[in-house]
Amino acid sequence: MSKTLKIILAIxxxxxxxxxxxxxxxxxxxxxxxxxxxxLETDCFACHAPFxxxxxxxxxxxxxxxxxxxxxxxxxxxxxxxxxxxxxxNLLKQDCLACHSDHAGVKRFRVEGRxxxxxxxxxxxxxxxxxHKSPKDKLHQQISGNCSQCHRQDKWIPASFAHEKYFExxxxxxxxxxTCHIRNDYSRYTCYGCHEHTQDKIRREHIEEGIRDxxxxxxxxxxxxxxxxxxxxxxxxxxRREGRRDDD
Amino acid sequence: xxxxxxxxxxxxxxxxxxxxAAATLLGDYLLHxxxxxxxxxxxxxxxxxxxxxxxxxxxxxxxxxxxxxxKSWLSMHEIGTWLGSLMVLLHAGIHFNAILPWLATLAMxxxxxxxxxxxxLLARSREHVIGQREHYQLRGMAKEEIERAVFWDAVTxxxxxxxxxxxxxxxxxxxxxxxxxxxxxxxFWGWR
Numbered sequence: 001m002s003k004t005l006k007i008i009l010a011i012x013x014x015x016x017x018x019x020x021x022x023x024x025x026x027x028x029x030x031x032x033x034x035x036x037x038x039x040l041e042t043d044c045f046a047c048h049a050p051f052x053x054x055x056x057x058x059x060x061x062x063x064x065x066x067x068x069x070x071x072x073x074x075x076x077x078x079x080x081x082x083x084x085x086x087x088x089x090n091l092l093k094q095d096c097l098a099c100h101s102d103h104a105g106v107k108r109f110r111v112e113g114r115x116x117x118x119x120x121x122x123x124x125x126x127x128x129x130x131x132h133k134s135p136k137d138k139l140h141q142q143i144s145g146n147c148s149q150c151h152r153q154d155k156w157i158p159a160s161f162a163h164e165k166y167f168e169x170x171x172x173x174x175x176x177x178x179t180c181h182i183r184n185d186y187s188r189y190t191c192y193g194c195h196e197h198t199q200d201k202i203r204r205e206h207i208e209e210g211i212r213d214x215x216x217x218x219x220x221x222x223x224x225x226x227x228x229x230x231x232x233x234x235x236x237x238x239x240r241r242e243g244r245r246d247d248d
Numbered sequence: 249x250x251x252x253x254x255x256x257x258x259x260x261x262x263x264x265x266x267x268x269a270a271a272t273l274l275g276d277y278l279l280h281x282x283x284x285x286x287x288x289x290x291x292x293x294x295x296x297x298x299x300x301x302x303x304x305x306x307x308x309x310x311x312x313x314x315x316x317x318x319k320s321w322l323s324m325h326e327i328g329t330w331l332g333s334l335m336v337l338l339h340a341g342i343h344f345n346a347i348l349p350w351l352a353t354l355a356m357x358x359x360x361x362x363x364x365x366x367x368x369l370l371a372r373s374r375e376h377v378i379g380q381r382e383h384y385q386l387r388g389m390a391k392e393e394i395e396r397a398v399f400w401d402a403v404t405x406x407x408x409x410x411x412x413x414x415x416x417x418x419x420x421x422x423x424x425x426x427x428x429x430x431x432x433x434x435x436f437w438g439w440r
Binding site (some may be wrong): 027029030103109 | 420425
């Protein structure tokens with residue numbers, strides 16, 4: 001390699017090194033910071049600890065956990081908080097990067113609003129409605145709490161409702177919800193929604209057996225097996241019949 | 249003559265460069281398609297190690313190490329740098345953030361093309377000196393010795409010397425830029 005070439009190469013590389021120290025946000029920073037952090041753009045070590053990445057302590061120096069959701073990092077009251085209830089105070093540990101990131105190039109591949117409920121203290125984890133509003137449909141409006149009965153904490157959908165705990169939906173009962181829950185009102189049900197169970201027929205059969213309180217069908221019948229009857233206060237009838245069930 | 253030049257040199261060169269570009273685009277698409285972008289982020293490490301490993305050829309050529317056949321080292325250098333470059337290109341992705349890593353990627357790309365030009369020149373030089381084979385045979389040399397003599401004649405040919413004057417500064421620029429990027433990652437990245 002000729003001397004001239006060596007000098008040209010060295011000058012170029014030194015110029016690049018100078019530019020890197022003068023404009024680190026352009027030379028090595030993976031994209032712009034969020035608007036609120038724009039003043040820190042050229043001060044990498046405001047957030048980064050050399051060789052250890054972004055340290056929680058450096059976030060907490062400005063964002064005090066006891067104030068998050070209540071006050072801004074400048075100490076002003078938050079007029080429109082993002083969540084109805086401050087929850088950073090109820091975290092098991094301070095792990096800022098578990099949910100937050102910065103720099104446009106990094107954020108592009110992070111799911112915004114990603115939140116692991118496992119980071120919450122056990123009591124706070126059960127109080128879904130302190131952060132989440134109940135959906136406005138008829139089903140959810142009548143339920144308060146106990147969301148985990150149907151929903152998981154990592155995903156709202158799919159919801160898994162164990163219908164068989166109330167009534168088993170076998171092949172003869174694989175019907176649309178409205179057949180039993182009129183107008184999708186899940187607080188009520190009726191078994192008279194199909195031809196098989198007419199009101200007259202059901203009354204006659206139960207009167208013959210001396211049963212007068214038969215309006216709440218699922219209290220005794222949790223499936224289509226007429227021999228699997230769970231009458232409160234009486235011994236359970238367990239005899240089973242082969243083949244198709246017959247209610248007649 | 250023109251057909252031979254096209255078939256033996258320009259076509260393989262174009263195919264190697266085209267294959268690198270196609271493999272990069274396909275790999276990038278698949279990583280995004282299967283939500284494996286994080287894999288691309290870490291491909292920079294094996295890619296860099298492969299490129300560094302392939303530099304052993306330079307040490308062998310300069311006789312700093314003596315083990316192994318120099319032609320095998322050259323093949324390893326070619327394959328190692330091609331695969332390493334592919335991994336680094338996948339690592340870079342098609343995302344423009346910081347300038348320094350992109351300058352390093354650009355320098356690497358120029359380095360790869362320069363390397364392929366060197367491969368093409370070496371093949372041409374080899375053809376040029378292959379005529380001397382008969383001369384060596386007349387001197388009663390063994391086949392293996394003739395191969396070695398032809399290789400060294402080819403790499404020391406004037407065209408190759410001139411090519412090295414370009415290839416090595418390009419490599420130095422790439423190495424320094426890549427080192428700058430690696431140091432900045434160690435300085436700012438949180439390894440977790």
